[in-house]
Amino acid sequence: MIGNLPFVVCMILVALGLWTLVAKRNLIKLVIGVGLIQNGVNLFLVALGYVRGGIPPIYTLAPAGAPMVLPTPQALTLTSIVIGVATTALMLAFAVVIYRHKGTLDARKVRELRG
């Protein structure tokens, strides 16, 4: 349990994001909730790649003999961060247009499409 504390913290971050999605009704706050989940997952990915006592996996002027952390999770995180940026940008664009039409960001008031 204690050894896994970083993973647990990442999952708590994800859970906070999920709670935001459940509890909040403001469109911007929903976007923030998705962002929280994204950050939690990204942190989780990076944490998976850590090796005790490891150095970055870069050979330029590296100290000899030290273990290197795993490179794949870093690459995956990079991809996932960019995807997160793209998602957030698109959702914010939708929120802006909805606000332009309705004058409100409250999800309960903008729901024209029910059922």
Place this chain on the structure above:
Amino acid sequence: MTVVVRTITRVLFPIALAFGAYVIMHGHLTPGGGFQGGAVAASALAMVVVAFGAGSLAKRKGLLSGLESLGGVAFAALGFLGLGVTFFANVLAGAGGLFGNPVPYGPNPGDLNTAGTLPLMNWAVGFKVLAGLGAAVLLFALFGGEHDR
């Protein structure tokens, strides 16, 4: 925005662009790469949008989207370059010529002229991210600016 902000932006704009270019250029040697460097350079554009208003860049919107398309096409084309072997094969690495120097095994000081297609892809992606993020910020700023409806 105030004079202070504008002056600082004037000073920082070339520095941010240069730092972005450095991060892109050394992507295969030091921490960094196309995405990171592109994001750094795009922050320079965002700074301009904040300090001088979106109108100052409005005419460059077409340029930015064209640059983004070009970056994407260049990146995909570099993938096609390997099609003689397999898609995305790094045919330039270790082959002499452009970015083709071999690398000694283990820690070393680093040589810019290595890694084959990687630096080229870094540049393609760097321009793409710079143009893409810049265009996105600009579009938001332009849309928010016109309260005419």
Place this chain on the structure above:
Amino acid sequence: MGTHAPILAIAVPLLGGFATPLVARISRVLRDFWVFAIALFVAVCVGFVAAQVFAHGVTVYVLGGRTPQETLAPGAFPIRIMLTVDGMSAFMGLIAGLLALVAFPFALRFIPEEEGKTLSFTLSLLLLAGIVGLAYTGDLFNFFVFLEVTSIAACGLIGFRTWTSRAPEAAFKTMLLYALSGLFFLMAVAFLYGEYGALNLAFLSRQLRGSALDRVALALFLSGLLLKVAAAPLHFWAPDAYGEAPAAKTLLLVVNTQVSLYGLWRILFTLYGGVLDAGVGWLVVAMGLLTMVVAAVMAVGQQDLGRLVAYGAVSQIGYMMLGVGVGLVTLAGRPDYALVALKGGVFHMLNDALTVGLLFLCVGAVEWVRGTRDLGELGGLGHGLPEVALFFLLASLALAGIPPLNGFASKILIYHGSFQLSPILTAVAVLASILLLAVFARAFQGVFLGPRVEVKPELPWSFLIPMIVSAVGIVVLGLVPGFFLEQVVTPAAEALWRGRHLYLAAVLGG
């Protein structure tokens, strides 16, 4: 060309999508030609790949390897991303290619120039590339990336009509759920990576031992993909999305949903094929039943033609889930029934693509002529648009499973397979079909019957040809289903049924 066909089917539309804004700056005619040529190229490529796979078994393509077939690193584990195309993937690719050939010509005249035609074509090409990529990839993280490509491109298209207030709302809702589904999927991949240090689907499938962590990952996979395929009770985004997107683009959204469903089958049958128990199969069956009933009931009260057809489309997802779910339940105990049910479920994907596609094309044509989709305002179009009325009737009957159309051919297999498991399942499925028939009969009456209404513009040929192609497909698949069942559907169903070891062997050897 031969060995590179799988990657060309993905990379060429990607490149084409990047280049479309540049091509459009040169000339608009050239852009239309360019987009259509790329769609045609993709269709040819997926057809070629399918022929290859059906003839010679699973095809592997390693990206960046020294040869396309060298899958393993020296330590006998895969390190690079690879495309792994088996019968089911090839079948899914075929559907995508077919609908691209229908959707792209239709969109040429349907989307007016001043409404951002270039941008919508760019997104369509990227969506097409993402769909084919999802179908062909054999790497879990790559699957996630293409899931996000399709999500974002699809949501851009849903929000296309930004001057209405409903389209951005539907797009926001859909994007929120797509983002959530992608994140669930990514978390599952992260768990598996943390446990086994690998991302290749075949390699992970051999490693899985059914531990508690594997089950957590399975739950995350399931919740992510069930969100994306619009299975009830997570279906509420789909009618909005299908209804608000331009009709020509809705076809691609339908394929997008289907390919997510294919991803679910890939996870269940291939990744977890060795450790799965029947409980998951029952879950799929239950959600399939719920989806078809809920969607059919919700369709009754709809006043908007687009949303009504959208609910019909959602209900068909339920039939596919029922067929394949029954196959999953009976896979171990009664493999012969399982194969029948799987064939039904898989065949229904092709039929659904054609029928729902044709229905949405009809909706698009009606909307193009009258400028509205409200059932209260429409009526009497049968005199002015007899061909559209005929196509709508044909597709409605096929959707409800009336012989001798194609919907009947696949539904009878689903009924047959599910009857062996429990007659109640079949009864519910038949009842949902009858309800759908009633709903569509009302819609047909409301739109096409009634006093004559003058129709101003003639329907252009770019509308009629895709509709004729779909209609011919519906009739041919209904009249001679045996040929297609044998040549196309059976290899796909068998890839799910007993194909797991072939899939693993193609990647890992042995």
Place this chain on the structure above:
Amino acid sequence: MRGWLGVAAFLVAAGFLLFGAVALRPFGEPVWAEMDEHFNRFSQPEVAANNAVTAVVFDYRGFDTLGEATVLFAAVTGVALILRKVGK
């Protein structure tokens, strides 16, 4: 009713995630790492790059990066499509 369903779904999901985090191997001690060790060892001889992460991003998993660039492109295209001026 709807609210309680949401709370229940949240609790189930959070429980699953926390359980998964606890059940995972200890932090900093990966059990299976052949793939990553291969990347660390061979990024110099195979790709001629000092930076193993860049080697993974652009060579070993380059196709992911192409997909990622596509996502960004699609998002910017989508934003341009949503925020365009039409139909006043």
